[in-house]
Amino acid sequence: MSPELERFPRNILVCERSNFLNEKSRHGIHVSKHYFNYKVSIFIPECGILPAGLSSVIKSFNSYFLVQKLPVYKLIEEVFLDEVVKKGGFYALSHKTRIDEDNTIAFLPSGQMILSLDKDTYEQLGLEGKPSLYNHRNARRYVVTVDFTDKSMTVGGKRYQRVLLGLKERVPLTCDFLLSRYSTGTDEDGALQGLLSQYSFEVIRPAQYSQTLRIVPCPTLHPSDLQGKAGSCDPHQFLEWLGSVNMGIRCDNSASDFLSTYVCPEPQDSMSQALLYTITGFLIPEDIQSLLQELQRYFDEPKFSPWLSLTVHGFVDSPVSWGTMEHGFLSSGENFYNFVCFKNQDYWLHMATGALDGCPP
Amino acid sequence: MEEPATFERHVYKNASVYHYMKMSLILEDESKRLIAAEFKQLIVSGLRDLYGEIGAAIPFDLLTFDESTKTAILRVYNSGLVKLWSAITLIGSCQNELCAVRVTQVSPFLLALCGNSRETELD
Amino acid sequence: MVRFKSRYLLCELCVSERNSLQLLEERVIYHAVRAAVNRAHGDYGSAVCNIGFSVKYVNAHTGVVLLRCRKGHYRLIWSALPFITGIESRGQRVQCFLNCLHVGGTIRTCQKFLVRYSTRQLHRMLLHCTSEAERREVRKAVMSFSLKKRREDGEEEEEEEEEDDGCGAGVDT
Numbered sequence: 237m238s239p240e241l242e243r244f245p246r247n248i249l250v251c252e253r254s255n256f257l258n259e260k261s262r263h264g265i266h267v268s269k270h271y272f273n274y275k276v277s278i279f280i281p282e283c284g285i286l287p288a289g290l291s292s293v294i295k296s297f298n299s300y301f302l303v304q305k306l307p308v309y310k311l312i313e314e315v316f317l318d319e320v321v322k323k324g325g326f327y328a329l330s331h332k333t334r335i336d337e338d339n340t341i342a343f344l345p346s347g348q349m350i351l352s353l354d355k356d357t358y359e360q361l362g363l364e365g366k367p368s369l370y371n372h373r374n375a376r377r378y379v380v381t382v383d384f385t386d387k388s389m390t391v392g393g394k395r396y397q398r399v400l401l402g403l404k405e406r407v408p409l410t411c412d413f414l415l416s417r418y419s420t421g422t423d424e425d426g427a428l429q430g431l432l433s434q435y436s437f438e439v440i441r442p443a444q445y446s447q448t449l450r451i452v453p454c455p456t457l458h459p460s461d462l463q464g465k466a467g468s469c470d471p472h473q474f475l476e477w478l479g480s481v482n483m484g485i486r487c488d489n490s491a492s493d494f495l496s497t498y499v500c501p502e503p504q505d506s507m508s509q510a511l512l513y514t515i516t517g518f519l520i521p522e523d524i525q526s527l528l529q530e531l532q533r534y535f536d537e538p539k540f541s542p543w544l545s546l547t548v549h550g551f552v553d554s555p556v557s558w559g560t561m562e563h564g565f566l567s568s569g570e571n572f573y574n575f576v577c578f579k580n581q582d583y584w585l586h587m588a589t590g591a592l593d594g595c596p597p
Numbered sequence: 598m599e600e601p602a603t604f605e606r607h608v609y610k611n612a613s614v615y616h617y618m619k620m621s622l623i624l625e626d627e628s629k630r631l632i633a634a635e636f637k638q639l640i641v642s643g644l645r646d647l648y649g650e651i652g653a654a655i656p657f658d659l660l661t662f663d664e665s666t667k668t669a670i671l672r673v674y675n676s677g678l679v680k681l682w683s684a685i686t687l688i689g690s691c692q693n694e695l696c697a698v699r700v701t702q703v704s705p706f707l708l709a710l711c712g713n714s715r716e717t718e719l720d
Numbered sequence: 721m722v723r724f725k726s727r728y729l730l731c732e733l734c735v736s737e738r739n740s741l742q743l744l745e746e747r748v749i750y751h752a753v754r755a756a757v758n759r760a761h762g763d764y765g766s767a768v769c770n771i772g773f774s775v776k777y778v779n780a781h782t783g784v785v786l787l788r789c790r791k792g793h794y795r796l797i798w799s800a801l802p803f804i805t806g807i808e809s810r811g812q813r814v815q816c817f818l819n820c821l822h823v824g825g826t827i828r829t830c831q832k833f834l835v836r837y838s839t840r841q842l843h844r845m846l847l848h849c850t851s852e853a854e855r856r857e858v859r860k861a862v863m864s865f866s867l868k869k870r871r872e873d874g875e876e877e878e879e880e881e882e883e884d885d886g887c888g889a890g891v892d893t
Contacts (some may be wrong), residue, residue, distance in 0.1 A: 570704050570709035644762075651799070
């Protein structure tokens with residue numbers, strides 16, 4: 237009737253199925269390339285308390301730093317650059333900046349700096365960049381990517397000086413930052429601590445929240461039926477159900493109810509209890525990798541649980557989703573992935589992105 | 598024990614049938630209470646004002662309604678998203694009192710509504 | 721400049737008593753359709769259909785009504801027509817329903833359709849006639865169809881004349 241009223245934003249869901257023991261399995265790469273994660277949820281049916289192994293892995297998660305009013309050029313000064321940024325494992329994201337309104341700065345563990353800037357800042361800064369992939373008609377947003385590991389960006393070189401001067405004098409960008417460093421055990425944090433001591437900062441441990449749910453209807457899943465064509469429910473229904481469990485939404489409505497007609501997807505089993513464990517903070521992929529490895533070991537001993545699920549949410553205001561793929565915020569900015577692990581070490585991986593995003597890898 | 602899996606990959610574009618909206622109702626008198634059915638009726642009347650009887654018949658689910666904070670999560674078919682969102686935006690009064698509905702999150706995935714990195718206080 | 725395209729909805733007003741058709745006026749139909757669109761499609765539908773909507777032709781004898789609207793949103797008006805249960809005029813309320821016969825791009829196509837439709841109806845009435853006198857009347861009426869062509873400002877308007885001897889009841893498709 238009115239076709240323009242029936243449009244909706246685009247969304248993409250990629251579903252992969254493989255086995256953890258398979259050599260060519262790419263689960264490790266997908267996890268390590270999703271740099272900025274703010275929330276991790278573990279859902280284990282037929283489980284009451286968090287297993288000891290998982291508990292110790294979560295205890296060993298990295299703390300992260302929230303620094304107030306840090307000038308960006310401080311992160312690319314010679315000493316810090318050589319000691320921290322170029323060594324790898326360094327993650328930084330500007331805090332409380334919105335990707336569709338403000339300037340956003342991110343440092344990737346590969347030694348790259350991403351600046352997502354509005355038009356005025358970009359023109360004043362004068363660095364080489366590209367218009368955003370998600371500009372509607374006029375170019376209003378630009379993305380500057382600086383690769384400090386590139387040969388042309390050696391400290392003291394012309395290009396490096398240009399970047400440093402731009403951020404120091406032309407447009408002195410300053411904002412709050414979330415910083416995290418993957419510590420390999422050796423004490424290399426001298427430069428980082430030195431920087432932090434000049435500004436007001438907090439050391440924050442990831443927040444944890446545990447919930448044991450009683451009498452939960454769960455969909456029955458067959459490991460070989462990823463698409464939901466032969467007995468299981470389809471991926472969208474499964475993710476919808478997982479969301480309802482996370483938020484305590486009732487699934488026992490009838491089709492004629494006034495308020496809601498939502499039901500758990502068929503076929504379903506009723507679990508007497510389930511564990512929902514949530515970790516929030518500035519979480520790095522290395523920690524999530526170790527968590528995933530521990531979850532694989534969950535089924536080493538016989539358990540009642542038929543499967544378990546791990547959901548990882550990315551920051552909606554991050555300038556990248558996977559790798560250096562540009563990410564934008566239209567009405568939701570979601571970029572999350574979800575593992576479903578089965579007893580035989582099979583796994584399903586769902587990766588979802590929204591309207592202003594590329595297709596997940 | 599089933600055979601270990603071979604690799605499989607599927608890409609679904611725009612395959613989510615529903616969109617989910619998280620919103621909160623703001624009333625002049627904050628202490629006033631509302632039950633879920635009243636809130637749903639408010640939205641249906643908003644749809645009726647803007648889109649008539651046919652608009653009021655757009656099926657949507659009130660998945661959850663928290664009476665103390667007056668926040669709700671709605672589920673609507675893709676074709677009804679724009680109409681529902683615009684009708685909600687224009688709701689001005691509830692039971693003869695001024696009110697407004699603030700939409701905080703909209704997503705094609707319910708899972709994405711579990712948290713909001715824009716509002717989560719990390720410190 | 722590309723012109724605004726229109727759609728013409730050729731409708732027929734069906735009433736139980738043919739005499740009440742005398743009340744028919746452009747203004748009465750206009751208000752009835754607008755009220756129906758407002759009820760069925762709300763503020764949005766009203767606002768969108770109001771642009772370029774008009775009642776072009778009303779025939780009080782046959783109950784033929786021609787509505788004009790913009791091409792982009794004619795479906796909104798079309799879908800609201802079944803919700804009209806009556807029209808009000810000069811204090812009287814007449815129960816009726818609007819039966820949409822044809823949707824055309826110009827008045828000329830609607831007129832052509834109406835000619836074909838009316839001849840089909842009269843032929844049907846011929847079959848129902850019970851006496852020879854009635855049959856002669858109907859044949860005379862069919863033979864006396866004429867089309868007057870009038871050109872005005874580049875837009876072709878055709879008028880169709882038809883004689884109805886009142887032999888049949890309300891037409892029914």
